[in-house]
Amino acid sequence: MSLAQLAQPLDALRRNEVDPVSLPARVATLVVAFLAVVAGVLWVVFDIIGPQPQTENYTAYAKDGQVNVTLMTTAQTTVTNRPDWVSYFIQNPSTKQFDHTTYFAVPANTTVNVTILGYDGCTPLRNPLWGQVSGTVGDVENVQYFNGKTLSAAQNLSTFDSWANCSVQHTFAIPGLGLNVPIASPTTLNENSNLCGTSPCNVDAADEAAPHTVVKFTFKTPSTPGAYRWQCFVPCGLGYVDGNGGPMGTPGYMMGQMEVQA
Amino acid sequence: MAAQASGLPAWQGDRRDKLVLPIVWVVLSIIGCLLVTLVWGPHMPPGRASSTAASQSTDITVLATIATPVIIGVLLYFGWALAFWRQKPGDETDAAPLHGNVKVQATWIVATSAIVLSLAVYGTIELIAPAGAGAGQGPQPIFKNGIPPTTSATSWSPNSNNVLQVQVIGQQWAWTFRYPQFGGFETTQLALPVNQPVQFNVTSLDVIHSFWAYTLGVKADANPGVNNVAYTTPTTLGQFQVRCAELCGIWHGAMFDTGEVLTDSSFMAWTQTESVKLASVTKLLPPYALTYDPTNLNLGKVNAALGLTGAGGGFYNPADPEQP
Numbered sequence: 001m002s003l004a005q006l007a008q009p010l011d012a013l014r015r016n017e018v019d020p021v022s023l024p025a026r027v028a029t030l031v032v033a034f035l036a037v038v039a040g041v042l043w044v045v046f047d048i049i050g051p052q053p054q055t056e057n058y059t060a061y062a063k064d065g066q067v068n069v070t071l072m073t074t075a076q077t078t079v080t081n082r083p084d085w086v087s088y089f090i091q092n093p094s095t096k097q098f099d100h101t102t103y104f105a106v107p108a109n110t111t112v113n114v115t116i117l118g119y120d121g122c123t124p125l126r127n128p129l130w131g132q133v134s135g136t137v138g139d140v141e142n143v144q145y146f147n148g149k150t151l152s153a154a155q156n157l158s159t160f161d162s163w164a165n166c167s168v169q170h171t172f173a174i175p176g177l178g179l180n181v182p183i184a185s186p187t188t189l190n191e192n193s194n195l196c197g198t199s200p201c202n203v204d205a206a207d208e209a210a211p212h213t214v215v216k217f218t219f220k221t222p223s224t225p226g227a228y229r230w231q232c233f234v235p236c237g238l239g240y241v242d243g244n245g246g247p248m249g250t251p252g253y254m255m256g257q258m259e260v261q262a
Numbered sequence: 263m264a265a266q267a268s269g270l271p272a273w274q275g276d277r278r279d280k281l282v283l284p285i286v287w288v289v290l291s292i293i294g295c296l297l298v299t300l301v302w303g304p305h306m307p308p309g310r311a312s313s314t315a316a317s318q319s320t321d322i323t324v325l326a327t328i329a330t331p332v333i334i335g336v337l338l339y340f341g342w343a344l345a346f347w348r349q350k351p352g353d354e355t356d357a358a359p360l361h362g363n364v365k366v367q368a369t370w371i372v373a374t375s376a377i378v379l380s381l382a383v384y385g386t387i388e389l390i391a392p393a394g395a396g397a398g399q400g401p402q403p404i405f406k407n408g409i410p411p412t413t414s415a416t417s418w419s420p421n422s423n424n425v426l427q428v429q430v431i432g433q434q435w436a437w438t439f440r441y442p443q444f445g446g447f448e449t450t451q452l453a454l455p456v457n458q459p460v461q462f463n464v465t466s467l468d469v470i471h472s473f474w475a476y477t478l479g480v481k482a483d484a485n486p487g488v489n490n491v492a493y494t495t496p497t498t499l500g501q502f503q504v505r506c507a508e509l510c511g512i513w514h515g516a517m518f519d520t521g522e523v524l525t526d527s528s529f530m531a532w533t534q535t536e537s538v539k540l541a542s543v544t545k546l547l548p549p550y551a552l553t554y555d556p557t558n559l560n561l562g563k564v565n566a567a568l569g570l571t572g573a574g575g576g577f578y579n580p581a582d583p584e585q586p
Contacts, residue, residue: 124565126467127431127554129438129448132543159542166564175436175516178450189567229516231435235468244434244468249512 053101053252056090059261062107069106072098072117073170073183074199077253085247086120086170086236086254089200098200102230102256109223111137114172114181118213119201121192122166122185123234126243130171130233131160135179135219142216143184147191148209154216160184166192169213170232174258177228179219186211225262231255278346287338291331298327308479311502311523313408313495314396315479321388321395328377398464398473398482398490401552409459409493418443420458420526425493428454430464431554432471432484435513437504442550444533447540452504452521454496455529464490467554472508475521481507489552496523 021029058067070091077087079100089098106112125131133141140156160182162168169185186192191211196202201210232254235243247253303323310316389395394405413424429440431448440448452475454460464473464482471484473492482492506517524532537544548558561570 121568122565122570124559124561124570127433127438127448128546128548128559129543131546132540134450159546161546163546163559163565164562166562166568173436175450187564189564192564192568229513231513233433233436235434244511248434255513 053103053256054099055103055105055259056092056099056101057105057261058093059105059107061093062110065109066111066113067106068113068115069104070115070117071172072200072203073120074201075120075195076197076199077247078197078199082247082253085250087199087247087252088170088232088254088256100200100252102252102254103259104256105259105261106221108221108225108260108262110221111218112221113218114216116172116181116183116215117201117203118169118183118185118215119196119210120169120183120185121195122162122169122187123236125162125168125171125182125233126235127233128161128163130173130180131162131168131182133158133181133217135174135177136181136217137219140217141181141184144214145184145187146212146214147186147188148194148211151214157184168234170234170236170254172230173233174228174230177219177222179230180233181215181217183215184213186213221260225260228258228260229255230258279342283338283342287331287335290334290338294330294334295327298330299323302326309477311496311498311500312396312478312480313497314392314394314493315477316497317388317392317395318479321385324384325381328381393493396479396481396492396494398492401489401491403491403493406493408495409461412461414443416443420455420530425459425461426455427461427463428452429550429552430462430473430482430484432464432466432468432473432506432510432517434468434511435506435517437473437506437517437519440547440550441533441536445537445541445544446547446550447537447544448547449536449540450519451536452519453529453532454521454523455526456496456499456523458526459493459495462492462494463552464492465553469510470508471506471510471517474505474507475502476505477502478521483508487553499523499525 058069061067072089072091074087074089076083077085077100080087087100088102090101090104091098133139138156140158142154143157144154145152160167162182166187166189167185168182170183171180172183173180186195194211196210196212201212232248235248236254237243237246237248240246240248248255251257303319303326306319306322306326308315308318310319389405390407393407393409394403399405410423410425412427413422415427418424418426424443427442429442430452431438431440436450437452438448438450439452440446462473462480462482464484465488466484466486468486470486472481473484474481475494478494478496480492480494482490484490501520501522504519504521506514508514510517546559548555551558
C-alpha cells in the first residue's frame with residue numbers, strides 16, 4: 001500500500017466525510033462515564049463516610065422542662081465488625097435497650113440529666129485540662145464507683161488527675177456549649193483487668209458485676225434549635241496515629257451529635 | 263495595518279491608536295485607581311481590628327491599585343482590537359509582518375521591572391514594619407519591629423514594655439489557650455487586651471492545625487513539637503473568630519472559637535477570674551513549655567502497671583524530628 005493510499009482515510013477525516021465514532025457510541029460512552037462518576041460519589045458517601053447512626057429521640061420524653069438521657073461506654077464494640085474499638089452506646093428511651101449510636105435529640109431550653117455508665121478502663125488524658133468538669137450545673141459531676149461487689153456512695157467531683165491516678169476513661173464534651181465532663185473510671189488494677197467483655201454491657205445480668213462507674217451531671221440546652229457535635233478528648237483510638245483515628249473519628253463510636261429540637 | 267483594517271485613512275487610524283487609546287487608558291486608570299483606593303479600599307479584608315489586619319488591608323489596597331491600570335490596559339486593548347482591528351468581511355489579505363521595536367521593548371522591560379522590584383521592596387518593608395504581618399514565623403521570628411521584648415515570662419501588666427505571651431494549642435478538635443504570665447492557666451477562651459502587643463506561641467499536641475484569627479490578620483500553622491510565633495496588636499474592642507485553616511480530621515469544620523478583645527482593666531479582671539476558676543486543673547498541667555509535652559507528667563502506679571506509658575494513643579515526642 002502506498003503512502004498516498006494510507007493517507008486517504010486521514011484526508012476523508014479532515015473533510016468531515018467520515019465520522020470516527022458513531023453517535024450511539026459517543027452517547028453510550030458519555031452515559032457510562034456519567035454513571036461511573038455517580039457511582040464513585042455514592043461509594044464515597046455510603047462506604048467511606050458511612051451511614052449516619054440512628055438518632056435516639058428523647059424530645060417526647062421530656063417532662064416539666066427536664067429530660068433524662070443515659071449513655072454507656074464500653075471497652076469494645078462486639079456488636080459491630082470493629083470489635084476492638086471503644087465506643088459509646090445510648091439507651092433507647094422507649095425500649096430501654098442500649099443501641100450502638102452516638103446521636104441523640106433533646107428539646108431546646110430544657111434541663112438534661114445525663115447518666116453515663118462507664119464500663120471502660122482508665123487512660124491518661126493527653127491534655128490534662130480536660131480533667132476539669134465545666135459547663136454542667138455547678139461545674140461538677142456526681143460519681144459512684146462499682147468495684148464488682150459494692151456501689152460506693154455518690155460524691156460530687158470537679159477535677160480529675162488522670163496521670164497520677166487511674167481515674168478517667170473518656171470525656172463527654174460538647175465544645176459548642178463549653179461542656180466537658182471527664183468520665184470517671186474504675187480505679188484499681190484488678191478492676192481494670194476485669195472489665196465487661198461484651199457490648200453493650202448487660203447492666204441487668206451477666207455483666208452486672210463488672211467494675212464500672214455511674215457518672216451523673218446536668219446541663220441546660222440552648223433556647224434555639226441546632227446541632228451540636230460532641231466528642232471524647234481522650235485519644236483512645238489505639239493503633240491509629242496520635243490515637244485520634246478509628247473510633248475517635250467515626251460517628252457512632254467516640255463522637256456524635258446532639259440535636260436540639262424546638 | 264490596524265488603521266487600514268478599520269477602513270480609515272492611515273493618518274486617522276494612527277491618531278486613534280497612538281493618541282486616543284493611551285488617553286482613554288490613562289483616564290480610565292485614574293478613575294479606576296480612585297475607585298479602588300477610596301471606595302473599595304476601606305472595605306478590603308481582613309479589616310482593621312489589629313495592627314496586622316490594618317497592614318494587610320493596606321497592602322491589598324496598594325496591590326489592587328497598582329494592578330488596576332494593568333487590568334484596564336489589558337481589557338481596553340482587547341476591546342479596542344475587537345472594535346477597530348478586526349478583519350472585514352471578504353478581506354483575506356494577510357496582516358503586516360511584525361518587526362522589533364526597541365522603544366516598545368525597552369519600555370515594557372523597564373516598566374514591568376520597576377513595578378515588580380518596587381513591589382518586592384514594598385513587600386519586604388511590609389513584613390518588617392508590622393512584625394511579620396501576622397504570619398507564623400517559626401520558633402525564632404526575625405520580624406519583631408514594634409514588639410517589645412519579653413522582660414518577664416511570669417508576669418505582665420498593661421503598657422509595661424513586656425509583650426503578652428499567649429500559647430495557642432491545637433488539638434482534635436478544639437483550641438485551648440495558655441497564659442504563662444498569669445500562673446500558666448489554660449482555658450478554652452481567648453481574651454486579649456486592646457492596644458497591647460501580643461505574641462502567639464502556636465503549637466499542637468496531635469496533628470497539624472492552623473491557627474487563623476481572620477479579623478486580627480493572624481495565621482500560623484500549629485505543628486506538634488514546634489513553636490510557631492506570630493505577633494499582633496489588637497486595636498478594636500469586640501469579638502473575633504478563630505478557625506482552623508488546616509484540614510485536620512472529620513470535625514475540622516467545627517474547630518472554631520470566638521475570642522474577644524477587652525479593655526486593659528477587663529482583661530486583667532478576666533485573668534484573675536480564670537486563674538481562680540482553673541486553679542485546681544492548672545496544677546495538673548505540664549510545666550509551661552513552648553511545645554506541649556504531656557510526657558513530662560508523672561504517671562501513677564496503676565497507669566504504669568496497666569502499661570499506659572504515655573497519653574492515650576501515643577504522643578508525638580518533641581525529641582522526634584520536627585514535622586514540616
